[in-house]
Amino acid sequence: MVVLGRVLAPYGVKGWLKVEPFTESPEGLRSFRDWRLGRGEPAPNWQPVKVVESAEHSGNLLVRLEGCNDRDAALEFCGMRVAVPRNELPEAGPGEVYLADLVGLRVLNEQGALLGRVAGVFSNGAHEVLRVNGDGAERLVPYVPAYVRGVDVNAGVLRVDWQSDW
Helix, strand or coil: CEEEEEEEEEECCCCEEEEEECCCCHHHHHCCCEEEEECCCCCCCCEEEEEEEEEEECCEEEEEECCCCCHHHHHCCCCCEEEECHHHCCCCCCCCCCHHHHCCCEEEECCCCEEEEEEEEEECCCCEEEEEEECCEEEEEECCCCCEEEEECCCCEEEECCCCCC
């Protein structure tokens, strides 16, 4: 499963939900009609749901799920993550990569030192940040061109301009 968003809150009284998409644009998540919702780490018990109506609203999505017809039912979904199976995603274009595909990659700096492996990716609002675990330490590396020099998912390597003692 690839997490593409998060349910924020009910919207109105007719069972609609406000969803924060993690995709480049809300349309990326809106294009999927069959979602999986779950909570918990590391592997939630994914519950299949069908989106019957959706609309974009201020950078978020408003959705109504099949069988969710009032605010009380919508409250049950708050905080859940929205995911789709990896095989349902289109292929990444040239020079593009899904952030979920970065998890597990070995991280090497420009001197060839292994800094660890990507344990996760999160957004700080301005850009994505890589959580790199290795040598008993966690490094937070901004996922921006100034620091990320290359990604080779097939080779399992992400190269960064980042010193070992940072």
